[in-house]
Amino acid sequence: MFRSVARSAAGKHLLRRGYATESVPDRKVAVLGAAGGIGQPLALLMKLNPLVSRLALYDIANTPGVAADVSHVNTRSEVAGYVGEDQLKQALEGCDVVIIPAGVPRKPGMTRDDLFNINAGIVKGLCAAIAKYCPNALVNMISNPVNSTVPIAAEVFKKAGTYDEKKLFGVTTLDVVRAKTFYAGKAKVNVADVNVPVVGGHAGITILPLFSQATPKANLPEEDIKALTKRTQDGGTEVVEAKAGKGSATLSMAYAGAIFADACLKGLNGVPDVVECSFVQSTVTELPFFASKVRLGKNGVEEVMGLGPLSDYEQAGLESLKPELKASIEKGIKFANQN
Ligand SMILES: NC(=O)C1=CN([C@@H]2O[C@H](COP(=O)(O)OP(=O)(O)OC[C@H]3O[C@@H](n4cnc5c(N)ncnc54)[C@H](O)[C@@H]3O)[C@@H](O)[C@H]2O)C=CC1
């Protein structure tokens, strides 16, 4: 995923690709919630990313230790830990990308929506600070319920007069990561060769993997497609139950978050044809936010791509996810405007 970076005599950062080298711009990335289950491994993965020059690790507690630890890794970026609201300004100033895995995770028996009451307020506060201190940053929202936290962020930015729909992303990469793994296992192909778009939202049936578009083609029977779809939709719950009260996916989420942030940085740096699925403002359906393939560029979203041809099974899945996704979006918008 990552390539090495060296410093030239002139002090510029050079990205090595085989024998060729090219300079990469300085980029500051902040992780908000950096001392958490996702935050810590994500901090490490972002420290390993040669496109990052400054890494700001913010949480309400414990970030000095995480930052000291990660800062000893032998890569280009300078790492700093920030703790408590007084230091949020410093953490955010100058950021190109802000990744938000702050908030409580699920326990067995809970839905992602059960996290709303606590996480909505956390996200709202953090987004108000982003609007103030780094209004131009790309925001990668991980905190659940993503189907509501992204609309909350949009409303906070609108109120502050800083909203740019090209810069707000709900991170749904873990759904793609899971769909790829499960498909590769069933189709008996190398997961590194697999691609599966996942559209809709990030909770239960709103997660809609499009296995009819999966590559390489495997012509799996309908019952396998249904089982793969269900497993992808329940992937988060599979981990929550296996962890039995100790939280939800953290390591695979950090991996997925690092892939998505890397794609954002590549887009900002002008790398062509960077495409990832993400939950963004959208006109792909009648819903105001929807996850689909998105082309990333120098300003964030360059193109929200359409769904492509759907099987009858996927078309039915699309229609049945809409009421739940609509309600989650509206809940977020209402919260942001009432509180
Ligand atoms: N989008 C996705 O695919 C996924 C989303 N998640 C979500 O990510 C969130 C975090 O999960 P974990 O890291 O496992 O939880 P965790 O509880 O281990 O870590 C959360 C961290 O957020 C911090 N935090 C709380 N309030 C904060 C604030 N106001 N400012 C900054 N930091 C604050 C906590 O101190 C803690 O260190 C949860 O909401 C979870 O549901 C988890 C997995 C996948």
Ligand SMILES: O=C([O-])CC(=O)C(=O)O
């Ligand atoms: O399931 C959860 O609560 C965490 C999550 O979003 C996921 O793992 O996809």
